[in-house]
Every structure is written in structure tokens, then in C-alpha cells.
Amino acid sequence: EPEVTQTPSHQVTQMGQEVILRCVPISNHLYFYWYRQILGQKVEFLVSFYNNEISEKSEIFDDQFSVERPDGSNFTLKIRSTKLEDSAMYFCATTTGQGQETQYFGPGTRLLVL
């Protein structure tokens, strides 16, 4: 069964450093999402992306964050200057983009900012 994959599985970084989280969507999926889950809290929506542009974003998704699909396969989330409070599990999710369908989630990247 096709899967969404994410790399790295874990990342530790120093405050102020840039990090890039990568997601490989299921091959025929065109609509992509990033969510995050701070330890002990609920899963929160960050941003959705379709047709090479942001479709929707939450108030969490400020100027420190950016998304792109650099090579037609990977879908990336960049945090320009990490803060302690960015420590969380980051999930990528994808759908075909044809309507309200199941969002398929990747295994997540656990980011720890020191």
C-alpha cells in the first residue's frame, strides 16, 4: 500500500538554526498539508499546499515558516530560525485533491530545539 514518507525521523537543532523537514507524498496525490503536535497537546494544522501555492494557513504559520515542492516529488517545510517552542512532532499529510477525502499521514518528524 502506498505510504507517505518523512525524513528525518528525528532532528535535534540549536535555537536560531534553520531546519528543513521533508515529505514524499503518495504518487498521485496533489494536495499536501503540514500539521504539528507539541508534546501533550493536540495535533494542529499549519498549512495546506496545492498547485504550487499555499491554499490555507493557520496563525501558527508565520514568517518563520515556508513550504515548497522543489523537485516535483518532495514537499518541504522550512523553519528559518528555530525557537524552543518549535519543538514538536511534525506530520505531513496528503490527498488526491479531488474533494473531501481521507488524509494520509506520514510517520512524522520529531524536532527538538535546544
Next chain:
Amino acid sequence: AQSVTQLDSQVPVFEEAPVELRCNYSSSVSVYLFWYVQYPNQGLQLLLKYLSGSTLVKGINGFEAEFNKSQTSFHLRKPSVHINDTAEYFCAVSPQGSGNTPLVFGKGTRLSVIA
């Protein structure tokens, strides 16, 4: 805007016993409803979803949920749990008719099945 409340953060239950995980939601519009499961060190996997039609929805691994519009609830049930049902369970909603809208999640319920 939508919100989801999962009243129980942790639910311990003995193997082969029944379980109910509670989910209530708040929304000014009609919603789609979902239950996801997260096994240790894995991503979120869809258990079941309610889009329309019958209010009793059957999912994978013997789980089912019932949509109750008057009580704004979507409780998840299984008549007999197994050890490998131990996981985190998330209830989520999204507004109907808005295609590809992001999910709004509850905080999750950790189900621990005891042998």
C-alpha cells in the same frame, strides 16, 4: 470554527473487554467526522469516517462509531479489545462541502489494553 473535545486522556481496559472512547465536537456548520489511530512510532492511520448516510460507521480492526447530531458526539467503540489495540486515538472534524479543508483534532485518548 470547529473544536473537538476528547474527554478522556487515558483509558485503561482489560483485554477482551469492551471500550468506548468519547468525542464531542462543536461547529456552527455540518461536519465530516474522523477517527485516527497512532501506534507507537508510527503516523496517523484512518480508522473510520462519517461523511453522510448511516450514523453507525464501521471501520478497520473491529472499531465502529456512531454519529449523534443532537448530542454532537462521535464516540468510538469496540466490543472486545486486543493487546495490539494499545495506541493513541484521535477524533477529528472538518466542515462539510469545503473540500480539502484541514482537520481539527482533539487532544487524543491513550488506550492501554491490559493482559
